Amino acid sequence: MRSERILVKGNEAIAMGAMAAGCECYFAYPITPQSDIPEYLSTALVEAGGEFIQAESEIAASNMLLGAAACGKRAMTSSSSPGISLKQEAISYMAGSDLPAVIVNICRGGPGLGSIDPSQGDYYQATRGGGHGDYRTLVLAPSTCQEAYDATIEAFDLAFRYRNPIMILGDAILGQMKEPIHPWKTRGRPAGEAEEWSLSGAKGREPRLLKSLYLSEGALAGHHAHLVEKYRTMQDEARGEHVWTEDADLVVVAYGSIARIAKSTVRTLRAEGYRVGLFRPVTLYPFPSPDLAGLAARGKRFVTVEHNTGQMVDDVRLAIRRHADSELLTVYPGVLPNPEDFEHPIRRLMDTENQPEEARHV
Numbered sequence: 001m002r003s004e005r006i007l008v009k010g011n012e013a014i015a016m017g018a019m020a021a022g023c024e025c026y027f028a029y030p031i032t033p034q035s036d037i038p039e040y041l042s043t044a045l046v047e048a049g050g051e052f053i054q055a056e057s058e059i060a061a062s063n064m065l066l067g068a069a070a071c072g073k074r075a076m077t078s079s080s081s082p083g084i085s086l087k088q089e090a091i092s093y094m095a096g097s098d099l100p101a102v103i104v105n106i107c108r109g110g111p112g113l114g115s116i117d118p119s120q121g122d123y124y125q126a127t128r129g130g131g132h133g134d135y136r137t138l139v140l141a142p143s144t145c146q147e148a149y150d151a152t153i154e155a156f157d158l159a160f161r162y163r164n165p166i167m168i169l170g171d172a173i174l175g176q177m178k179e180p181i182h183p184w185k186t187r188g189r190p191a192g193e194a195e196e197w198s199l200s201g202a203k204g205r206e207p208r209l210l211k212s213l214y215l216s217e218g219a220l221a222g223h224h225a226h227l228v229e230k231y232r233t234m235q236d237e238a239r240g241e242h243v244w245t246e247d248a249d250l251v252v253v254a255y256g257s258i259a260r261i262a263k264s265t266v267r268t269l270r271a272e273g274y275r276v277g278l279f280r281p282v283t284l285y286p287f288p289s290p291d292l293a294g295l296a297a298r299g300k301r302f303v304t305v306e307h308n309t310g311q312m313v314d315d316v317r318l319a320i321r322r323h324a325d326s327e328l329l330t331v332y333p334g335v336l337p338n339p340e341d342f343e344h345p346i347r348r349l350m351d352t353e354n355q356p357e358e359a360r361h362v
Helices: 010-020 036-047 058-070 081-096 123-127 145-162 172-176 219-237 256-271 289-297 312-320 339-351
Strands: 006-009 025-028 051-054 075-079 101-107 138-140 165-171 178-181 240-243 250-253 276-281 283-285 301-306 326-330
Touching (some): 006 010, 010 036, 010 165, 036 051, 058 075, 058 081, 075 081, 101 145, 165 172, 250 256, 250 339, 256 276, 256 339, 289 312, 301 312, 301 339
Parallel strands (some): 025 051, 025 075, 138 165, 250 276, 301 326
Antiparallel strands (some): 006 178, 240 276
């Protein structure tokens, strides 16, 4: 049963979700626009008996996360774009060592230090692993504060199910906006969740080795075969939200905060009689390609809307390539769009038989 509603920021919802999921350790370094997460956990996690460390840098924090993950702890870090870039080496090591961890990226504008304005510029980094070597992080993209809470709880479960880093990709809009959520109690951490592999002391058993270094002949190839098989099983987690796609002539594809804004646009255009729908990927890796391919096979047209210069559109086009292409409508990082900003370009697409052309920008 859900509790009463409370009004919180998206960042606070993530921190509360971590507490509900049984987070035991949190390591981070402050950076805007995600600093509400460490602020909340610096009190709540410590009062609950957990470990909170504000490290000397993002690099230190991510390596502390690696150590806690190797000990089988439910552990998390959070940061924003440039900070996530600094954490990538340790994330690659965690992926290579089959270690579970939760990483939150409240994305800001880039490249480089960029700005603290909203952006979805880290899509490639999040969905392609981000660090060195062939690896993947499973990526969740909440679009509401409630989803941010729920996704954080789910992220801990997924991390231990696959023994893999899980990323929650949000942005400054989601992190800083306030809306009501229903906090709910989980069933708690499953007994013996990491008992068979964690480094929790070797008394009474054979020593264990968790590593990402494979030097003997054929060993690295064998490890990659294992990783590829794990990523194949992750495909079962792919999912997206359909809004009026059943009878739509044109499907808008957007994720996270931009999907919420685009949904308002779709609602307005629907009221005017336009047969337009919305598809929102909830997981960015694995990407819900079968859903989009199914829509494309039924003759739908597509426009991808992103708060960057065009990244997710590559995955959309791969998914629908046998039947269709996708237009691209982008919002430059640093601009905060309104639903009205999308109305004219989408209405124009609906009013014409336009073929794919150069990207449009809001």
